[in-house]
Amino acid sequence: MGHIFRRDYQIPFYETDVNHEVKLPHLLSVALQVSGEQSLELGVSDEAIFEKYHLVWVITEYNIDIKRMPRYAETVTIETEAISYNKLFCYRYFRIFDQAGEQIMTIFCHFVLIDFDSRKVAQVPDELVAPYQVEKIKKLIRGHKxxxxxxxxxxxxxxxxxxxxxxxxxxxxxxxxxxxxxxxxxxxxxxxxxxxxxxxxxxxxxxxxxxxxxxxxxxxxxxxxxxxxxxxxxxxxxxxxxxxxx
Amino acid sequence: MGHIFRRDYQIPFYETDVNHEVKLPHLLSVALQVSGEQSLELGVSDEAIFEKYHLVWVITEYNIDIKRMPRYAETVTIETEAISYNKLFCYRYFRIFDQAGEQIMTIFCHFVLIDFDSRKVAQVPDELVAPYQVEKIKKLIRGHKxxxxxxxxxxxxxxxxxxxxxxxxxxxxxxxxxxxxxxxxxxxxxxxxxxxxxxxxxxxxxxxxxxxxxxxxxxxxxxxxxxxxxxxxxxxxxxxxxxxxx
The missing domain is CATH 3.10.129.10 (Hotdog Thioesterase)
Structure with missing residues (x-):
């Protein structure tokens, strides 16, 4: 199990839709912000890995299960956990909980690291992901069809x-x-x-x-x-x- | 002088532009969120005035002075103060300060209250604005040309x-x-x-x-x-x- 990081977030008016729920693209952006905060806390911020490796994180896939969307003014807890990685991909969960502790959304992400200039996918340096306490696996997790x-x-x-x-x-x-x-x-x-x-x-x-x-x-x-x-x-x-x- | 309310805000990655600065439309949305929080604290939230008066706040004008825009990952303090009102308009300042305490932006807003259904401008009920401790004035502040x-x-x-x-x-x-x-x-x-x-x-x-x-x-x-x-x-x-x- 990887290092877990959590942050509370209250849904602002300006990111609600006609159904009085958060706009999904916005929630995905906030989730990424939360994993960025985790990386900063672990000493492997986006700036640090850019400086040291000239690499940037890129998402290649989202698989999202939604029990219900967070509503206007609701405070949710966004939890994130990097779970495993292989030569090319890193895998991470985001889990959204309501105030009663119920898990209302699960977001599973595939990330790669790319070279900032060439935009080509790079191999994942082991020492870069070590702070997240994730398991190195051999297999590639199959993407959705x-x-x-x-x-x-x-x-x-x-x-x-x-x-x-x-x-x-x-x-x-x-x-x-x-x-x-x-x-x-x-x-x-x-x-x-x-x-x-x-x-x-x-x-x-x-x-x-x-x-x-x-x-x-x-x-x-x-x-x-x-x-x-x-x-x-x-x-x-x-x-x-x-x-x-x- | 009106009741002053402040909140710190850190500029997230997903609301930055190609100049590495916050997108202005986003900053205006966050400012409004801050005045909404002030209203909630003073017992005159958007929900409360909708329920009691069937009225909603609408901005009619922004006059913004910018010394510099907040940058990516910078934490700024957003201060808001309702300053005066007359029969039809309410006037409010937002001031943005950097961490060194320097005022980097000033946003002056004109608001009206409109009836939710008819979308017509309503007279400002004195008791609705009383909690902000603002002065009632006779004159209309002239808008920009x-x-x-x-x-x-x-x-x-x-x-x-x-x-x-x-x-x-x-x-x-x-x-x-x-x-x-x-x-x-x-x-x-x-x-x-x-x-x-x-x-x-x-x-x-x-x-x-x-x-x-x-x-x-x-x-x-x-x-x-x-x-x-x-x-x-x-x-x-x-x-x-x-x-x-x-």
Missing amino acids: YQDLKEAEETLYHVRYFDLDMNGHVNNGKYLEWMYDVLDIDFLRQHCPQSVNLKYVKEIHYGGDIQSRVERDGLVSHHDITSETGVNAQAIITWKERENHV | YQDLKEAEETLYHVRYFDLDMNGHVNNGKYLEWMYDVLDIDFLRQHCPQSVNLKYVKEIHYGGDIQSRVERDGLVSHHDITSETGVNAQAIITWKERENHV
Whole structure:
């Protein structure tokens, strides 16, 4: 078992959606912030590993199970634990608990380290992950399976200035925003996500256009984000009907 | 002098821009969150006034002076003070201090109370603002002057699902995002805002398109946001050259 780190977080008004719940892309950003704080506490902050190794962390996959989304003004506990790593990947859980101690979300992430300039995946230095007290494993944990979209509806988006973070790349959270945005607002009011599988394939840079494509099959929506460089991300979201929608 | 309330805030990675500074729309959202916390502490939370009066707070104008923007991972102190009100408007300062105690930003806001259903401006009930210990004044504080745009460049934006907050309206911060986004990225990398005057004229609803229009005259950019219902917001941003840009 890895080193566990926790932080409380209260859902602010400006990150709530029409269902009075936190926006999922925002919650994923906050979770990453929490693992960043853990790394800082363990002496392996993003700045430190950039300085020493010229490497940066990149998420390649999210597998999310949602019992319920945190609501406006609710305080949740975000717990994170790096659990294992192999030559190329590091694996980490985030668990979201409500005030009654019930686990309402589980987020499992695959990370890689890439060289800042070449953007190529690097081998994980053992001493870099040692502070997290994680087990080195041989096998690669298999990612979720995504299907190619055959008859998708397409919507065009232009990458915006504020989509970029301080690295000059499109922030992780934006991909999921584009995926949600192509769904009908009435569907989004009447349903909540039950599981989200999201794979990042290739980074998106400023200045280009992207297509957010979707095929919905009942309560499952299949998504991808494509640009002139091909597929940038893929996702599958399983929805359930809301009992009481706003 | 009104009741003063302060909170520390550390700038998270996911709200930084390519200049390694906080995104201004985000900082304005956090400031509002801080005044919301003050109201809660004083027993006049948004929920309480909605329940008792069926009223909600709406910002009509921001006048912002910026010495420098807070940077990534910097902890700033956000101080807020309601200073005065008249029959229709309430006036409030936000002041941002760095860790050395230097005031790096000043944000002056005009607020009104509107009826939740009719969306009409209501008179300010004296007992509602009494807990803030503010002075009632006769005069209306004059807003900034904005000019009509004659030869503006226009860019079309579609209102997105995640632009909406839990009230189902486009979140305040989005207007400024659309205004920034029409400026050239090289200009935004080489300049920082020195003052921002922003006036909200009319709410924008989901489903429509908006035009973000700009006329730049050297270091001053004149903006508006228009839709089929006319002008929704106007702004003037004064820029200065960055000494060391990223």
